[in-house]
C-alpha cells in the first residue's frame with residue numbers, strides 16, 4: 396500500500412489488487428469508487444491518472460475499498476442506483492433496486508396504457524423499499540396516483556427522500572403498513588416485488604448487507620405470495636378491469652401462478668420471462684385482457 400497519498404493510477408492499481416478476491420469486476424469497482432471520491436467522471440480520472448490524491452481523498456478511498464472487500468454493494472458505497480432510467484438514493488435500509496425488476500414496471504406501464512385514457516388509475520406498490528417501482532410508475536404514468544407501502548419505517552424514510560427528489564409528493568403516498576392493512580381505498584393495479592429468496596441460498600454479499608426483511612421469503616420462498624394474493628383480491632376494484640403484477644424468483648413461476656389461479660378464478664394468469672429468459676413476473680389480469 397502506498398504510504399503517501401498516491402497518484403490516481405497508483406490508487407487504482409492498489410484497489411484493483413485488493414478487490415480482485417472480493418469482486419468479479421475489480422477494475423470497474425475501483426474506478427467507480429475513486430470517481431465518486433474525487434467527484435470526477437471515470438474518463439477524467441484516466442485522463443489525469445498522474446495527479447496525486449489529497450490525504451483526505453486517499454483515506455476516503457481506502458475506507459470505501461475496505462467496505463467493498465467486505466462485499467458491501469457498490470450502490471450503498473456511492474449512495475445511488477439507477478432504475479428505469481431514474482436515479483435513486485439508496486443505503487443499507489433498502490434493497491438495491493435490481494435491473495430485472497424493470498420488467499415489472501414495463502408490464503405495469505403496458506397495462507396502464509391499455510386502459511381508456513380518461514380513466515384515472517390508483518396503483519399500490521406493496522413493499523416499496525427505496526420507492527423505485529412506485530416512483531417509476533408515477534413518473535411515467537402521470538394519470539396514476541400511487542401508494543407505496545412498507546413494513547419498514549427505515550425503508551420508508553429512504554423512499555420519502557426519493558419521492559422528494561423526483562418531486563412526486565402529490566401523486567405518491569407512502570404509508571407504513573403490514574401488507575395492505577394501511578391502504579385507505581381500493582386500487583386498480585397492484586404491483587409488488589415481495590421478499591422471495593431463500594436466505595441460505597443467496598449471494599454472501601447480499602445476505603451480509605441487504606435488509607433480510609426485504610429478502611426472506613420463508614422456508615420455501617412463497618410466504619409473501621400466500622399472504623399477498625388473497626389480500627390483493629380484496630383491495631382490487633371489482634367493477635372495472637384490474638391487474639396484479641408480481642415479481643417472482645426464476646423457479647417460482649408455476650407455484651405463484653397456481654396460487655393466483657386459485658384466488659382469481661376468472662382472471663387471465665401468465666408467467667413472463669425477463670431478458671435473460673428466466674421466469675420473472677406473474678401477471679394477473681382481471682376483468683378482461685390487458686396489454
Ligand SMILES: C[S@@+](CC[C@H](N)C(=O)[O-])C[C@H]1O[C@@H](n2cnc3c(N)ncnc32)[C@H](O)[C@@H]1O
Pocket residue numbers: 489490491492493496521522523524525526527528544545546547550572573574575588589590591608609610
Ligand atoms: C424485495 S424488497 C422490494 C423493494 C423495492 N420494491 C424494489 O423492488 O427494489 C421487499 C420489500 O417489502 C418490504 N416488506 C416485507 N414484508 C412486508 C410486509 N409484511 N408488509 C409490507 N412490506 C413488507 C420490505 O421491507 C422490503 O422493502
